[in-house]
Structure formats: structure tokens, C-alpha cells
Amino acid sequence: MKYKIVHSKVYFLKMKENPALNIAVKNNTSIEKIESEISTEEYRKLYLSVGENLNWLDRIFMDDTQLYHKINSSKTHIYKFTIDKQHAGYCELIECDKYVEILYFGLTPDFVGKGYGQYFLNKTIELAWSYSPQWVQLNTCDLDHPNALSTYKRVGFEHYKTIEEEKKTKSL
Numbered sequence: 616m617k618y619k620i621v622h623s624k625v626y627f628l629k630m631k632e633n634p635a636l637n638i639a640v641k642n643n644t645s646i647e648k649i650e651s652e653i654s655t656e657e658y659r660k661l662y663l664s665v666g667e668n669l670n671w672l673d674r675i676f677m678d679d680t681q682l683y684h685k686i687n688s689s690k691t692h693i694y695k696f697t698i699d700k701q702h703a704g705y706c707e708l709i710e711c712d713k714y715v716e717i718l719y720f721g722l723t724p725d726f727v728g729k730g731y732g733q734y735f736l737n738k739t740i741e742l743a744w745s746y747s748p749q750w751v752q753l754n755t756c757d758l759d760h761p762n763a764l765s766t767y768k769r770v771g772f773e774h775y776k777t778i779e780e781e782k783k784t785k786s787l
Contacts, residue, residue: 618672623756623782626764628772629714630751633744638737644703646738649693655679658686661695661705665721670758670784694742696735698726706739708746715743717753721760736770758782 653661659682662674674682685691690711696704704722708715720739722732743751753772755763768774 620781621784625756625778627754627776630772634771636737641734643699645697646694652687655682664723713749714752715746715748
């Protein structure tokens with residue numbers, strides 16, 4: 616895979632209180648936790664199904680052994696989102712000492728813009744709070760979906776820090 620290095624702004628966000636969301640169930644959807652060990656190959660398919668068009672490359676370049684241990688840690692929780700039994704997205708939550716981080720979250724391109732994003736985000740926030748953290752954290756960057764930062768703020772995340780870092784992006 617060809618890639619180039621770019622400078623990207625990374626935004627750090629925090630939700631300090633459980634918003635106790637009133638989430639109306641969306642018919643024909645399910646969110647299921649991956650309970651068994653997941654191979655790096657299966658994981659990368661999941662990862663790219665959401666992130667390929669958003670320049671998610673970190674886990675592609677990660678060493679297989681390191682990735683395997685990260686994704687199969689007892690502190691890592693991976694959930695698949697399906698709509699009408701079709702893979703529609705996934706989220707990955709990491710339990711840290713005092714908080715839960717929403718490390719990855721998103722829909723596959725076929726389901727973006729069809730009214731499922733807000734629902735899945737709310738369910739992901741609910742899942743994060745189910746681990747009883749003191750706060751929930753997530754990061755996004757200017758390479759992510761153009762509405763990501765404003766969407767996260769709208770549901771209650773507070774932006775508390777911005778840094779600039781080098782990231783790999785796909786080269787055309």
C-alpha cells in the first residue's frame with residue numbers, strides 16, 4: 616500500500632457525565648460484542664470496512680503480534696453493528712484506569728447518510744458508560760468524517776485539547 620505523511624490536527628474530547636440517553640430502538644439493527652478471540656485478519660477487515668475511506672491506517676501497519684494482543688486484551692471490547700443482518704459498522708472500546716475510550720467508531724460507507732449514525736453513536740456511548748468509568752473519552756482528527764467533531768460535541772463531548780501529529784494517508 617502506498618501512503619504519504621501529512622500533518623493532521625487531532626482533537627481530544629471527554630464526556631464527564633453519563634447523558635442517560637433515551638434511545639429509540641431502530642428496527643432490524645443489532646449490536647453484538649465479539650466474545651471470542653479475533654484474528655488480526657478478521658479484525659483488519661472490520662477496521663477497513665469503516666476506516667478505509669477515512670485514512671485509518673494505524674492498525675494496518677501495526678505488527679501482527681502486537682495487534683493481536685491489543686485486540687484480544689480483556690480491556691478491549693469490540694462490537695459489530697448490523698442492519699438487516701448486513702455488516703454496517705463497528706466500535707472498539709478500551710477500558711483504562713478511570714475512563715473508557717471510544718477508540719474506533721463508524722459505519723461502513725453503504726450505511727453513511729441513511730440515519731443510522733446518530734443511533735449507533737448513542738448506543739456506543741451507552742456501551743462505554745456500561746463499564747462504569749469516571750468519564751468517556753474519544754479522539755478524532757481533521758482526516759475523519761467532516762461532521763465528526765461537531766457531532767461528538769452535539770451529543771455531549773467537550774473538546775479539551777488539540778495537537779498536530781504526522782499521520783499516514785493513502786497515496787493516490
